[in-house]
Amino acid sequence: MTVVKDDSGQEAADDKGDMPGGGDTYVPSQRRLDRERHKRARARRATAIAAVSTLVTAVVLYVVVVSAPGWERTKETFFDGHYAREAFPKVLEGLWLNIRLLLICGVLVLVLGMLIAIARTLRGPVFFPLRVLAAAYTDFFRGLPLIINLMIVVFGVPALRLQGVTVDPVWLGGAALTLTYSAYVAEVFRAGIESIHPSQRAAARSLGLTNRQALRHVVLPQAVRRQVPPLLNDLVSLQKDTGLVSIGGAIDAVRASDIIAQRALNYTPYIVAGLVFVALTIPMTRFTDWVTARMDRQRAQGGTT
């Protein structure tokens, strides 16, 4: 028999919690140093390749665009500094409407979507009509093009001349957005609920939780966490679609740019509005990525693969 560490029985336990290279006598070997040098060199090479390939792509794109036969004319109609400066403050003013719409519709959509999803997953014969209604709702509003939905609500509801019902295109447009997006989000939630393994529900029920409690405390928390990325995806999409309320005459960022563009016969304001939306969406997309990556890290076992 080989006694591998003759006198280290106690010692091994003593410095168990030590910092690497701290209290214990560990000195990195030549092998480790070589290996790390190689890895550093490889990282440098990868960075260099990425830089070169980015540069080449940028140059090619630039040359292709600038050497296009219509470039001079395009530059005037789409990238005019004067109109850009004129449009920017107006577009920002309009954007505030988009942001308010996003916040209010976003909350309503999440609540309504969740309720519809729960209605669709309810068991028991009593709930049959509710299940059918919820299914019909999602089928209808997911199929109906948003633009048509908007026109029906924004122009149709005022035409009814109902007492006490608003004719404000912003409220009506928001209502139409909520109707359509609730249907999408309900399906996202439902997919999440159904992706939770039945054993989770069984474990909850076996602890004496009612069906409702099992849903509330065990299934929904897991389902929602799992569906965060697609939900944020839908919210980003909603953010852009708030621009469609302008068809009813509300002055949002798109409409504000449209007014100037129509008058000046120059498309630059659209470019400004587009860029503003992109600028608004990027932080949200990054946030989505960050949330997803963090969840993956929390779940994954350690390791490099």
Add this chain to the structure above:
Amino acid sequence: MSTDNTSPVLRMESVRKTFGTSVVLRDVDLEVPPHTVTALIGASGSGKSTLLRCANLLEDIDDGAIWLDGEEITDPRVDPDAIRRRIGVVFQAYNLFPHMTVLENITLAPRRVHGASRAEAEAHARELLERLGLGDKAGAYPDRLSGGQQQRVAIVRALAVRPRLLLFDEITAALDPELVGEVLAVVRDLKDEGMTMVLATHEMGFARDVADQVCFLDGGVVLERGTAQQIFGDPQQERTQRFLRRIVEAGRL
């Protein structure tokens, strides 16, 4: 199968692995000769699983080196996928793919990685399933099988690529005693066929029976190493003695 009957299949030299500030493996040396079974024993958290994960390059080691058939696999220049193709791993939690049938689970790697034809891969898979008493389960989905059956399927999946070395990470820890037997019987058969294996295990009786070499890990260090008779019959280190005494008291040896 091996070209050289004396040189070790797996060799580790002063392997060190840390997670943040905790040193999980410290100066670990190990030699696994061909056609032998090495059992890693020790308390939970002693580094057994990490050692296996390092051998399969699922973890990057901090220092030291690991060789497979004389080739240094911890060299950053080697392709880890090529190394993993030669090593089979069976996990404690089976890790079968729930969306594939048993047959698809087994033939995935032979077909996609090793380029075997469907007919060839399936024939080999069925033959292995037959041998492990699972001939009628080829079309079943993993969730329909018992734990013992799932673990035997996982072993077949690892075997299907004809690995040079098999790593077993506490493969019976999630099984009830009745099912432990059927899985261990499979491992015993593999030993008789000359498969080289390293297993982290809490089944001391089994380790004593099948292992050619037993390593006792404690706090990330291979504290004691020897034949099964030496470790279980006449342990030298006080910590080994204490560990084995607790096992005996718990009625597990």
